[in-house]
Amino acid sequence: MSALLKLSPGLRAALITVLTGALCLALEPVAPWLVKWPADWTLPATEWVGAALEWLLGGIKPLARWFSGLLGYPMAWANAALTQTPWPLIIGITTAIGWYLGGLAMAALGFVGLSFVLTSGYWQESMNTLSLVAVSVPLALIIGGAIGILANEAPRIKPAVQGVLDVMQTVPTFAYLTPLLLLFGFGPVVGLIASAIYAAPPMARNVLLGLERVESEIKEAAVMSGGTRAQQLFLVEIPSASLQIMVGVNQCLMAALSMVIIAAVIGGNNDIGWEVLLQMRKANFGPALLAGLVIVVFAIVIDRMSGALATERKRYDPRVAYGILALAILAALLAARFLPGPPSWSLFDGAAQWVDDGLGAFNTEHGAKLTDFKNNTMFFAFLPLRIGLDDAVLPFTWGFQWTNAMSLWFFGVAGALAGVLWATGRPVAGLMLLIAAGVIETGVANLPWPFLFVALGALGWVSAGRNLAVMVVVLLSTILLSGLWEPAMLSLYLSGISVFACAIVGGLLGVLCAISPLAWRFIRPVCDMLQTIPLFVFLIPVLMFFQIGEFSAFLAICLYAIVPMIRYTRHGLANTPGDLVEAAVASGATPMQILRDVRAPYAAPTILLGLNQTILYAFAMLVIAALIGTTGLGQSVFLAIGQADVGLGISAGAAMAILALIADRLVQGLAEERRRALGL
């Protein structure tokens, strides 16, 4: 025991974890509950949550219905305004705003973008989507702004507000939908409200951040000028924070757009998200891709234009903007006389058809290879990770049956390797190897729960001390007790392999970009693009090649979640202080040595933060990926939406949020620990 205490904390944690794992495996025959939590030991938490919520929501339902009726008006107005306004005018207004905000380039972006939408034949659907955004965004801005200001004015509630905003960011978008459905009934209003709820936190966050960051001298100058509190706030502090607030507006817009499109799954509004879903279900990938591109175009136009608001760049000559408007009015008049209305335009149908045909041809030719690739990855990599070697290795896939003797051999070899590593002075690496071997043998979905408790708790202890360890264990037990352990483990498995793949591929790409500015020149716009696209759209290309299933979900998650890993890795490596690098060069280190021994350790905290973002992104995408067939919590959330089961929806959503929260705190703790170790 005293020998155990002398070990370093990391080593101690790893050792305890290994011992727990071994113990669980050994005791499985006598105490199966150690591995699999018995179903009748769980509490009917989802039902309780459901009952409580239904009672609660039932109480405010009349109010909610009234409110949704009220919201129907602005929605109808916005819709009427956008769909009745002649299309040349809308294109003209966008182009004029683009000019004013960002000059020729931005004007061209607006013009070309909307012209594409017009000629794609999805004008009507797009305007329906936009009209939802047009109502939900002001709502989100007002709510978010008010929350931000309130938190700033009442310092006592600030930590609470920040905590709630943190949690809201980790709760998956779909989890909002079930209670909203119950409250507001099926229909576009739900999408609108969900998007307002989803888009308000970034606004609140940025308003609060902006207000906090106003220089104290500026605030004091306002006081000493004799301003009342309201005058100080509205005449000085808010305008001084305007750039940060505009960042909030930008994020709010993007979140609202993304959510409005996702909310299309509940249907009821002939909008562009619905169109994508419809075409995907019919396996018409050409049109689905086209509609997806329309969404991407909107996302890019909105993002770049509102992003320009958040810069201090000077504005462009408004007279040109007026000129553009005048032209647009003229065009509208002419169009009204001579041109057909927008819905009959579909210049790209040919292209869509061509894509479809091409895809069909490609799939008939190479489909077998793709399927092979998919199956091989599934059978030889994913499945063992999911259910363990002992269940995954079957004669008809691997060619033989996994036996207990093989398990013993497997552990024996791993143990020997671990022993070698320990003997050569890397005990933690050795134990990690053992843990990895155990996980592969057992499978993530079948991991004994005490093992996970101890492993994650120990990790928490090492990275941030006892509080985090306790928090991790308490949160995990809520999942265990509520009976959501199994889907949670499936979610953990899927996000785990995605994050792992992202970490490796994204990390390597990040290194490449750090070494070669040329590579970064190419990869950077791709990253920008991937971050602008609403999550939904990622599903289209993967479905085109890999059909519905776990593998497609994995790819979609990776596509979205890889970006932060690339960015942060490159940023960390490329921004090592110059004097450190110079010192290394002066010591005669080669570029490779500098990368490994100087840049990498220095960048470690930044890279860990990137990993953290990647994990959060992966969880965000997990639910959406459930649309194309995954198991786990995402699926539970979907089921809940379909059955309007609030208890399940909220509980599954909360379980996902808990997993994301735990991962977030653990990685942040590790990053913090690294930073302290480096004295940063």
Place this chain on the structure above:
Amino acid sequence: MSERPAIRVEGLWQVFGANATAALAAAKAQGGSRGDIAGRLLDQGLIPAVRDATFDVAPGELFVIMGLSGSGKSTLIRGISRLVEPTAGHVDIEGEDVLAASRKRMTELRRTRMGMVFQHFGLFPHMTVLDNVAFPLKVGGMGRKARHEKVMPIIEMVGLKGREAAFPRELSGGQRQRVGIARSLAGDCSVWFLDEPFSALDPLIRRQLQDEFLEIRQRLNTTIVFITHDITEALKLADRIAIMRDGVIVQIGTPTEIVLNPVDSYVREFSKDVAKGRHARVGSVMRSDAGDVGPDDPGLRSDMTLEAALASCMSLYEPVPVRDGDGKVVGMVHPGDLAKALQVEET
């Protein structure tokens, strides 16, 4: 000085930390010097940033507060102007108890009586020069046209005519502080606080602004509290100087007193590198019994600087008479004393 002081500060304490008021009262109840009290507070993890400050500022006086970084200068004037709530003590401004004033009254006082200039200017980035300067009038409810008319002369006075439409980011540091000065003057304040207004500027601009500041002061009749950590600036501007160390005012006096009679080594350290001859006057070293003067009369006057006096009696070894402005003999001084007073202490 029988006149009512413009600012009267008595026993002002500013303690930062949780439950500072109660902690201070308890520490005071145990008695002892202010050092003992502060010690007890420090032991509890509180920060006594200003410790029992007491001083008066006469109407129209230019009162300089000087001290090292962190000695509590800013905290002191922020307490007087109630940007922070003092923990204990009294502050009267023109006879009114400021600490007892309601929130509304305080806003009123700031609009009409107080002006403040900040070290880093504190300009509103989204307003033009004109709007920045007119801001105190705007919040006071004055119409747009009226306030613009009112501030134009002030903008002209600080030399910013023609830059009214510029934004702060388009101005140089010196120009920005001119805006800050103009803004603090827009409300016709009668007490004027300046917290290291020139510290962020380079030496040349600093000197120029000091001169302009003195000119402005000539024209206005305000009472001024000026903070600096630069002894040359203090000596150049001050009527009186208060020196602070660790929250305590260790000495208050005219520039001459500070230079010639520092109360302790801390104050001496400040004036060490000062050319004393340029700041001390003959009056401060002369003896007022005009008895045994020698035969020579180099024509010393009591308000001459030591440097000038010594230059005119270089070769003399006997005491010489000192006269006042009207030529009446008011005392005598030994040339040796002049030389001695000029010697910088070797420490």
